[in-house]
Amino acid sequence: MKAIIFDLDGTLVHSAPDIHAAANVMLAHAGRDPVTLDQVIGFIGNGIEKLVERCMRATGGVPDDLTPHYAEMNCAYAKDLTTLTRLFDGVRETLDAIDLPMALCTNKPETPARDLCDQLDLTRNFTVITGGDSTLAKKPDPLPLVHTAVALGLTVEECLYVGDSVTDFRTARAAEMAFAYFTGGYQPTPVEGLRSEECFGSWRGLDLSRFHGA
Numbered sequence: 001m002k003a004i005i006f007d008l009d010g011t012l013v014h015s016a017p018d019i020h021a022a023a024n025v026m027l028a029h030a031g032r033d034p035v036t037l038d039q040v041i042g043f044i045g046n047g048i049e050k051l052v053e054r055c056m057r058a059t060g061g062v063p064d065d066l067t068p069h070y071a072e073m074n075c076a077y078a079k080d081l082t083t084l085t086r087l088f089d090g091v092r093e094t095l096d097a098i099d100l101p102m103a104l105c106t107n108k109p110e111t112p113a114r115d116l117c118d119q120l121d122l123t124r125n126f127t128v129i130t131g132g133d134s135t136l137a138k139k140p141d142p143l144p145l146v147h148t149a150v151a152l153g154l155t156v157e158e159c160l161y162v163g164d165s166v167t168d169f170r171t172a173r174a175a176e177m178a179f180a181y182f183t184g185g186y187q188p189t190p191v192e193g194l195r196s197e198e199c200f201g202s203w204r205g206l207d208l209s210r211f212h213g214a
């Protein structure tokens, strides 16, 4: 293994409370009722546009033009990226102990992903940051993950992907990259096809090298 690539939301950071707050600002502007934190947790993982669409569907229906609601969401979220967002327990120590190049591959747009990393002192850990709008496709398309490996100067076989969702699992499989699955993230339903040796439930004292070739 020559590098480790991480998902962001639900994997390294518990970011749902700030996403929830921004979603409810967006919904209030649209004259909709608020959604709960648990609902929002179920809406995260396929990019901000999907999250806005899912919020609308849950509160009365999806309007024909979602563009103003995307803008409202992006604007509200940009103001409070890390007010309530925290690293999961043990993430800081685990990242700081890794002596390999590391990268991010998230479906969050690149600008808020970079700003969040700056604010939580994560940027220094990553050589490459790939967001949901950095390439022509989002996860579960393998393109952003393959792009991240190439940007590191590596092949997919040389990297491990660490994520928390069925989307991340499908992305890793489609890219033919080794995968480690954090069970403490935002995936609400079991992931079919995942092997038990690919799973971990805590970041404390974690040795990620055991997942490459697991």
Ligand SMILES: O=C(O)COP(=O)(O)O
Residues within 6 Å of the ligand: 007, 008, 009, 010, 043, 044, 045, 046, 047, 048, 105, 106, 107, 108, 109, 132, 165
């Ligand atoms: O859906 C998003 O915006 C981001 O989710 P991810 O960091 O888990 O890819």
Ligand SMILES: [Mg+2]
Residues within 6 Å of the ligand: 007, 008, 009, 010, 011, 045, 163, 164, 165, 185, 186
């Ligand atoms: Mg995630």
